[in-house]
Amino acid sequence: MDKKHFLNSINCEDKNLISNIFNKIQIAEKTNKIIFTNDFLPPAIWHQILAISEEYEIKPFTNGIFKDSDRRMLSFSSGESPIEYPIVLLKIKNKSKFARVDHKDxxxxxxSLGIKREKLGDLIIQDSVCYAPVCSDISDFIINNLNTIKNCPCDVTEYDYVSQDLPERKFEEKVIITTSFRLDGLVSAVCNISRNSSVELISSGKILVNYFNCLKKDKVIENNDTLTIRGYGKFKVVETVGNTQKGRLKVVIKKYI
Incomplete structure (x- = not known):
């Protein structure tokens, strides 16, 4: 397996990340053992890894715990997909009956405990409970040190996702009107702000496209792309469903709840 070819096959600015993934594939190949990444990768990365897997004897598999998870842990094996991953699902309960806490909280x-975003999978909120997949090496630390969410007391325990039902992610769906699929136009429509304000958000680094920072206001967004807009939330672009009388596009988006 040629490392240079592998690195060039993956469209990602963080070449250290891709290099580390390549090293794990090599370890799996040499030891004939199942090797896991020690973080959760965005779909822009793991989709590409899966796409080029036919070229190699070692096969990649993914797990994000939830159905249709965006962020997933990768594993590499010469055999079948592993049954268990080094992932712990935490159940974080807001104990306050008077204050609401959201995904961002x-x-x-x-x-704020010093944990990087890559160590966490998708977070799903149901009522006053957050379900959070985390790398197993940090689960005890979070359980012992996470005491409050937005000044609200909380209780953190492990959730047995094998024998118990998993929560499902919920979306708020709506149709927006935009002049084009350019990033600045979509952000303007999604956030209901002026085009100049959307450009300011983009230039200040507050926009992620498929979990990567994007500073290009003219980047063309495609169906199924994910936009994370700091201060507004996370959205998935679904499809165009028609045009207005003035020729603008009607686009369905889903906001992550």
Whole structure:
């Protein structure tokens, strides 16, 4: 397996990340053991890894715990997909009956412990509970140190996702009107702000496209792309469903709840 060819086959600016993945594939090949990444990768990365897997004897597999997870841990094996991954699903319960906490509050509280975003999978919120897949090597640390979410007391325990039902992600779906699929136009429509304000968000680094920072206001967004807009939330672009009388596009988007 040629490392240079592998690195050039993956479209990602973080070549250290791709190099580390290549090294894990080599370890799996040499030891004939199942090797896992020690973080959760965005779909822009693991989709590409899966796409080129036919070229290699070692096969990649993914797991994000939830159905249709965006962020997933990769494993590499010469055999079948592993049954168990080094992932712990945490159940974080807001114990306050008077204050509501949102996705960004749970995520911010966990990361304030010094934990990188890559160590966490998708977070799903149901009522006053957050379900968070985390790398197993940090689960005890979070359980012992996460005491509050947005000044609200919380209780953190492990959730047995093998024998118990898994929560499902919920979306808020709506149709927006935009002049084009350019990033600045879509951000303007999604956030209901002016085009100049959307450009400011993009230039200040507050926009992620498929989980990667994007500073190009003229980047063309495609169906199934994910936009993360700091201060507004995370959205998936679904499809175009028609045009207005003035020729603008009607686009279905889903906001992650």
């Amino acid at each position: 749970y995520l911010g509280a966990i990361m």
